[in-house]
Amino acid sequence: NAGVTQTPKFQVLKTGQSMTLQCAQDMNHNSMYWYRQDPGMGLRLIYYSASEGTTDKGEVPNGYNVSRLNKREFSLRLESAAPSQTSVYFCASRLAGNNEQFFGPGTRLTVL
Amino acid sequence: DAKTTQPNSMESNEEEPVHLPCNHSTISGTDYIHWYRQLPSQGPEYVIHGLTSNVNNRMASLAIAEDRKSSTLILHRATLRDAAVYYCILRETGSQGNLIFGKGTKLSVKP
Numbered sequence: 001n002a003g004v005t006q007t008p009k010f011q012v013l014k015t016g017q018s019m020t021l022q023c024a025q026d027m028n029h030n031s032m033y034w035y036r037q038d039p040g041m042g043l044r045l046i047y048y049s050a051s052e053g054t055t056d057k058g059e060v061p062n063g064y065n066v067s068r069l070n071k072r073e074f075s076l077r078l079e080s081a082a083p084s085q086t087s088v089y090f091c092a093s094r095l096a097g098n099n100e101q102f103f104g105p106g107t108r109l110t111v112l
Numbered sequence: 113d114a115k116t117t118q119p120n121s122m123e124s125n126e127e128e129p130v131h132l133p134c135n136h137s138t139i140s141g142t143d144y145i146h147w148y149r150q151l152p153s154q155g156p157e158y159v160i161h162g163l164t165s166n167v168n169n170r171m172a173s174l175a176i177a178e179d180r181k182s183s184t185l186i187l188h189r190a191t192l193r194d195a196a197v198y199y200c201i202l203r204e205t206g207s208q209g210n211l212i213f214g215k216g217t218k219l220s221v222k223p
Contacts, residue, residue, distance in 0.1 A: 004155075033210070042199060042213030043156065058210065090155045099144065099203070101211060103155030 001026050004104035006091050012110045013081045021076040021107050023091030030096040032074035033058075034066060036087040037106075043090060049074055051096075081111045116200045121218045124190045132185040132217055134200030139180050144203045146211065147174065147185045149196040156199065156213075159185065195221045 007022045025032065030051050035043040035058075045058030049068040063085060065077045074093075078085060088108050092101040117135040124130040136145065147159040160167055160174045162183070167174040173186040187194055199216040 035213075040215070042215050043211075044213070045210055048210060059212075092155070099146065099161050100158040101148075101156075103157065106153075106155055 003027065004091055004093055004102050006089075006104040006107050008107060009105070010108050012112065013078075014112055015082060017081050018077070018079050019081065020078075021089055021091075021109075022073070023075065023104060024073045025091075025093040025102070026072065027093060027095065027102065028071070029093035029102070030071075031094040032068065033092040033094075033101065034064075034074070034076045035090045035092065036060065036085075037090060038087050046076065046089075081109075083111045085109065086111045116202060116214055118198075118200050118214065118217045120215065121220065123220045123222065124187075124194075126192060126221055126223050127189050130187040130190045130194070130219065130221075132187075132198050132200075132219065133182065134184070135182045136200070136202055137181045139202060140204070142204055145174065145176060145180075145183050146201040146203055147172070148199045148201065148211070148213075149194075150199070150216070151193075151196045159198070161203075190219075190221045192221050192223060195219055 004025045033048045034046040037043045044060050047066040049055045052071045055066050067075045088106045090106045091104040094101045146161040148156040150156045160172050162174045175184045197216040197218050201211050
């Protein structure tokens, strides 16, 4: 099992550009999450998907959209990137009824 | 969500036990206590969780105070690979599994 994979690992954008961060898990998990982590801070939840076909806002959803493409994949889209979105983005997944979240390796995004 | 308070940083010597404290005085009866850790340049990883009773697993032990207002993560023999930021998180029973991360405790391990 690869666990939770994220692409790309690094990305540099200019202000106003758009991009999609990809996340996939091969553990047949029901719930998936997107977090961001700013320097010296803990993670903050952007969006989550409790099951295929559902998505909900987390603590910091503004400027982002998500798509739960299927059970395996959960993507995060920045329509018009801003410097304030410079951060490390982590995807995670969880099996329903289980307490443990599994995290991907992260995507380091810089917006100039 | 109830908040947790942890020291910003702690130091330990290799092969000695480490006790990482966490205060959660506003914890509710349905909140689980979770611990995650984040090694440098990696995503967080689950360490342990508990509700009322002390818990042990291959990575660590979790000691929960009788009034549940505090808990302690115990690493029995710290190794250099245990140097990480440790997060104490409360999660409500039956919630969507969402985790609210604080700043955590940065643990340094000296050889």
